Amino acid sequence: xxxxxIGIQTLRLENPPxxxxxxxIVGPKEGEGPLGSYFDLILDDDTWGQKSxxxxxxxxxxxAIKLAITNAKLSIKDIHFLIAGDLLNQIISSSYTxxxxxxxxxxxxxxxxxxxESLCLGSMLIDGGxxxxxxxxxxxxxxxxxxxxxxxxxxxxxxxxxxxxTVTGAGATVLSSTGNGxxxxxxxxxxIQDYGIKDANNMGAAMAPAAFDTIIQxxxxxxxxxxxxDLIITGDLGLIGRRIVVDLLEKEGYSxxxxxxxxxxxxxxGVQQDTHAGGSGCACSAVVFNSYIxxxxxxxxxxxxxxxxxxxxxxxxxxxxxxxxxxxxHAVTIDNLSS
Amino acid sequence: xxxxxIGIQTLRLENPPxxxxxxxIVGPKEGEGPLGSYFDLILDDDTWGQKSxxxxxxxxxxxAIKLAITNAKLSIKDIHFLIAGDLLNQIISSSYTxxxxxxxxxxxxxxxxxxxESLCLGSMLIDGGxxxxxxxxxxxxxxxxxxxxxxxxxxxxxxxxxxxxTVTGAGATVLSSTGNGxxxxxxxxxxIQDYGIKDANNMGAAMAPAAFDTIIQxxxxxxxxxxxxDLIITGDLGLIGRRIVVDLLEKEGYSxxxxxxxxxxxxxxGVQQDTHAGGSGCACSAVVFNSYIxxxxxxxxxxxxxxxxxxxxxxxxxxxxxxxxxxxxHAVTIDNLSS
Numbered sequence: 001x002x003x004x005x006i007g008i009q010t011l012r013l014e015n016p017p018x019x020x021x022x023x024x025i026v027g028p029k030e031g032e033g034p035l036g037s038y039f040d041l042i043l044d045d046d047t048w049g050q051k052s053x054x055x056x057x058x059x060x061x062x063x064a065i066k067l068a069i070t071n072a073k074l075s076i077k078d079i080h081f082l083i084a085g086d087l088l089n090q091i092i093s094s095s096y097t098x099x100x101x102x103x104x105x106x107x108x109x110x111x112x113x114x115x116x117e118s119l120c121l122g123s124m125l126i127d128g129g130x131x132x133x134x135x136x137x138x139x140x141x142x143x144x145x146x147x148x149x150x151x152x153x154x155x156x157x158x159x160x161x162x163x164x165x166t167v168t169g170a171g172a173t174v175l176s177s178t179g180n181g182x183x184x185x186x187x188x189x190x191x192i193q194d195y196g197i198k199d200a201n202n203m204g205a206a207m208a209p210a211a212f213d214t215i216i217q218x219x220x221x222x223x224x225x226x227x228x229x230d231l232i233i234t235g236d237l238g239l240i241g242r243r244i245v246v247d248l249l250e251k252e253g254y255s256x257x258x259x260x261x262x263x264x265x266x267x268x269x270g271v272q273q274d275t276h277a278g279g280s281g282c283a284c285s286a287v288v289f290n291s292y293i294x295x296x297x298x299x300x301x302x303x304x305x306x307x308x309x310x311x312x313x314x315x316x317x318x319x320x321x322x323x324x325x326x327x328x329x330h331a332v333t334i335d336n337l338s339s
Numbered sequence: 340x341x342x343x344x345i346g347i348q349t350l351r352l353e354n355p356p357x358x359x360x361x362x363x364i365v366g367p368k369e370g371e372g373p374l375g376s377y378f379d380l381i382l383d384d385d386t387w388g389q390k391s392x393x394x395x396x397x398x399x400x401x402x403a404i405k406l407a408i409t410n411a412k413l414s415i416k417d418i419h420f421l422i423a424g425d426l427l428n429q430i431i432s433s434s435y436t437x438x439x440x441x442x443x444x445x446x447x448x449x450x451x452x453x454x455x456e457s458l459c460l461g462s463m464l465i466d467g468g469x470x471x472x473x474x475x476x477x478x479x480x481x482x483x484x485x486x487x488x489x490x491x492x493x494x495x496x497x498x499x500x501x502x503x504x505t506v507t508g509a510g511a512t513v514l515s516s517t518g519n520g521x522x523x524x525x526x527x528x529x530x531i532q533d534y535g536i537k538d539a540n541n542m543g544a545a546m547a548p549a550a551f552d553t554i555i556q557x558x559x560x561x562x563x564x565x566x567x568x569d570l571i572i573t574g575d576l577g578l579i580g581r582r583i584v585v586d587l588l589e590k591e592g593y594s595x596x597x598x599x600x601x602x603x604x605x606x607x608x609g610v611q612q613d614t615h616a617g618g619s620g621c622a623c624s625a626v627v628f629n630s631y632i633x634x635x636x637x638x639x640x641x642x643x644x645x646x647x648x649x650x651x652x653x654x655x656x657x658x659x660x661x662x663x664x665x666x667x668x669h670a671v672t673i674d675n676l677s678s
Contacts, residue, residue, distance in 0.1 A: 001516055002419065002470050002471045002516065005469070005470070009443055011469050080344070081528065088656070089656065090428070090450065091448045092654045092656065095653075096657070098652075098665070099652075102530055103530055104348055104530050105530060105667065107447060107448045107456070108446060108447055109430045115447060121445065126465020128464075128469065129342045129343045129353075129467065130341060130343050130350050130417070130463050131342070132341045177340055189420065190444070191441055191443050192434065192437050192441070192444060206466070228624040245501060287476065308523070313431070313437075315428045315429035318435070320433045321390070321394065323435065324429075328437075328444065328446075
């Protein structure tokens with residue numbers, strides 16, 4: 001029977017997996033942002049010597065995975081599973097990466113929720129006794145995403161103030177059944193929320209209800225409050241989505257604004273870098289988590305984090321067919337203590 | 340530590356999940372095929388009253404999930420997770436379905452390997468104590484796939500003899516921590532194999548090396564031989580891919596041809612139905628498994644099956660950019676006995 005369930009939707013890991021290595025690779029613009037000093041590798045050129053943006057994205061993901069494994073003092077043959085996904089049609093960045101890595105692979109599609117989706121599944125595979133070491137990874141690329149989801153870059157479409165800027169980068173996390181932390185201790189996988197937003201240039205508003213739903217369910221299931229966390233951070237709600245979540249939670253009696261940030265707000269200087277509502281993309285929470293958050297936890301400056309990567313699960317076709325944008329958010333507790 | 344691993348790549352489930360309900364819904368052409376009498380619902384019209392093929396596909400997946408849950412004598416609120424994916428960009432069939440179902444959801448992309456990918460993950464979540472009931476589901480639609488991966492139907496492109504016909508349908512499986520079987524007892528998740536095939540009209544050849552790799556690894560890890568199975572059945576290799584797997588296995592000393600079939604061969608009468616090399620698509624192994632195989636197991640006519648859904652993890656973009664087609668195959672042992 002399901003002995004690890006608490007409340008309606010949360011899982012408590014009995015043998016919390018330890019994060020034993022991470023890596024982040026970003027493009028030039030991300031490197032110039034406020035978190036620049038935290039990233040493992042900043043590219044000079046966002047094609048990284050490849051013939052297409054798609055191939056550049058796959059190369060970033062592959063190198064991030066290899067670097068995370070190296071940082072964990074392991075080699076690829078020590079890893080039991082690769083769990084990865086990305087934004088591109090048929091997740092080609094992840095699948096071509098998985099071909100190069102050559103180990104058993106589960107492909108995911110969770111849009112920008114992929115980092116925490118993969119951490120949820122990877123943690124359960126380790127805690128359940130199915131794997132000792134798992135790598136969770138994702139990537140996105142501004143230029144591959146723009147031309148797939150919106151317009152060719154050459155078209156020069158004007159961006160709305162609600163628009164977000166897809167992060168060029170890749171992040172990878174090595175989870176292990178043994179290690180000295182930080183540990184993954186709780187998971188609250190999300191269900192889809194859809195308040196009827198149809199504007200694909202306002203992803204923050206489309207994803208905010210899912211983040212709200214998962215965060216409040218996490219609090220109800222565990223009995224924790226914002227005071228139990230040093231940092232509560234969503235994936236890529238940006239300025240608009242973050243404000244909606246704060247409002248929705250306050251209506252329910254939870255005041256989290258002093259603990260609550262968003263990876264899409266952290267990664268760019270919106271004014272200087274002209275990124276409008278903030279960063280987005282699978283890589284947004286992936287590179288912020290695998291650099292800034294992880295490194296600040298190792299230093300002991302942050303000890304307990306709730307990471308909630310957020311995904312907008314539409315496609316250009318579904319938008320053209322008049323559908324609204326379904327949002328999802330998966331929450332993961334990362335703790336310097338294992339219990 | 341990972342106590343459930345045997346050999347290099349196989350997992351032995353300690354508390355094998357039971358399949359307690361399935362459902363299959365198919366289009367008219369599939370209903371006219373050799374397995375017609377096994378399906379739960381055959382549509383008269385492959386748009387099923389929807390305004391687009393994509394919406395019809397999502398409706399099939401939603402209704403298959405609901406029917407599987409009903410067949411398991413449960414209601415949606417009893418289900419802890421939905422694990423689903425499909426072929427469409429950003430897996431919109433699954434995500435719009437997940438919105439309607441309203442429970443925690445993990446989206447996958449494994450192309451036509453999705454059925455066994457979802458069974459692998461779902462089984463581990465149950466065996467690991469994270470869930471009591473999980474629904475695994477997938478869908479595909481000939482007309483949504485053709486226009487996305489190949490040409491608009493109106494163009495009337497001629498089909499090669501190596502071409503396969505995407506199955507219109509959806510299948511869903513309810514897994515439970517308790518039940519009277521059939522049980523999922525072993526999993527051999529696959530790694531990508533790519534022999535350099537670039538012809539998107541010859542998926543069987545692209546996926547066959549992955550099926551071969553997973554099947555032989557399963558035998559090596561478990562010590563089982565073809566004699567230990569009543570049926571070894573791949574997802575959608577079709578006539579050409581099946582022949583390649585038989586040849587590759589014979590070179591390694593395994594003669595499986597009398598036990599070995601393929602869902603893509605079973606579902607259509609290739610001569611009468613003009614389906615060339617056979618059926619394909621996520622729904623191919625999903626509807627064959629959730630109808631014919633499941634029902635024959637319940638009757639006791641088949642007692643032990645190795646299901647290996649096979650996926651081709653390319654995209655139209657990767658093909659245009661000169662990439663070959665990576666294949667993957669995940670194997671699942673389904674047994675009327677739990678050990």
